[in-house]
Amino acid sequence: MSSFSSIIRNPKDLNYDGKDVDEQIVLVIRRSSITNLPWMLTAFLFAFMPFLVNPFVASLKVEGQQLISPTFLGATTLFWYLFTFGYFLACFLNWYFNILLISNKKIVDMDFHGITYKNISETMIDNIEDVTSNISGPVGTIFNIGNVYIQTAAEKREFEFSDVSDPSSIRDIISDLVANKRHNNHAAS
Amino acid sequence: MQPVNGIEDILSFELFGVVIKLLFIFLQFVYIFYAFMLTRQVKIMNRSFNTPAAPLFQSLAFFHFMGAFVIVIVTILFS
Numbered sequence: 001m002s003s004f005s006s007i008i009r010n011p012k013d014l015n016y017d018g019k020d021v022d023e024q025i026v027l028v029i030r031r032s033s034i035t036n037l038p039w040m041l042t043a044f045l046f047a048f049m050p051f052l053v054n055p056f057v058a059s060l061k062v063e064g065q066q067l068i069s070p071t072f073l074g075a076t077t078l079f080w081y082l083f084t085f086g087y088f089l090a091c092f093l094n095w096y097f098n099i100l101l102i103s104n105k106k107i108v109d110m111d112f113h114g115i116t117y118k119n120i121s122e123t124m125i126d127n128i129e130d131v132t133s134n135i136s137g138p139v140g141t142i143f144n145i146g147n148v149y150i151q152t153a154a155e156k157r158e159f160e161f162s163d164v165s166d167p168s169s170i171r172d173i174i175s176d177l178v179a180n181k182r183h184n185n186h187a188a189s
Numbered sequence: 190m191q192p193v194n195g196i197e198d199i200l201s202f203e204l205f206g207v208v209i210k211l212l213f214i215f216l217q218f219v220y221i222f223y224a225f226m227l228t229r230q231v232k233i234m235n236r237s238f239n240t241p242a243a244p245l246f247q248s249l250a251f252f253h254f255m256g257a258f259v260i261v262i263v264t265i266l267f268s
Binding site: 003004013014015016017062063065067068069071072074075076078079082083085086089090093096097099101110112115116118120 | 202205206209210213216217220223224226227229230231233234236237238239240241242246249250253256257260263264267268
């Protein structure tokens with residue numbers, strides 16, 4: 001399913017709030033899939049915790065009676081799995097919707113953090129002055145993951161997108177877009 | 190009515206169970222609020238960036254919210 005990739009080129013079925021009629025999305029970038037590994041492992045550990053904790057809790061007795069009744073333990077286990085699912089869902093959505101969207105007219109940076117924070121900034125392609133990419137650290141070098149910085153002449157000076165796959169090719173695509181746009185503007189005037 | 194003899198009486202076996210159960214139910218109500226906020230956030234996310242998976246995310250968030258309700262009811266009625 002292409003809409004679940006970390007880099008989507010020329011998507012046909014994706015839209016964003018504020019898209020113009022004559023606008024085409026060229027590239028949608030998310031953080032590299034590898035960055036999902038820590039929260040996936042955490043969710044996996046959460047799913048296993050009742051197998052470790054429940055036998056211990058069930059064995060706790062006071063004067064021959066169980067400290068926690070089996071039905072109550074069942075309810076807490078159900079709640080724990082719901083919490084694990086909620087954690088998984090929130091982390092996945094956080095990855096899925098934190099995107100850098102590049103169209104033939106604009107660059108849109110969408111940031112969602114937790115369940116209460118939303119920040120969307122955009123700038124016209126014409127405003128882009130400089131695009132930089134970097135890769136640092138052993139993990140970045142092994143998996144070709146790095147950051148892309150887009151310097152603009154607009155009020156918001158810099159767009160930063162971290163932990164993206166293949167940052168050099170993203171920098172190249174944005175630079176080509178900017179060059180084409182400037183060439184077209186120059187030819188038109 | 191019997192006089193309270195000491196800490197052992199206050200922290201009796203039954204009272205301990207009731208306190209734990211009440212704390213757990215309170216936690217579940219807090220979680221219901223979290224699950225509700227998640228459904229609202231998913232709605233905002235889908236509006237900001239619309240993909241073919243939008244109905245799936247909305248459904249998952251809704252079932253998560255309903256699940257939180259069901260577990261509170263199960264806890265109150267059956268445990």
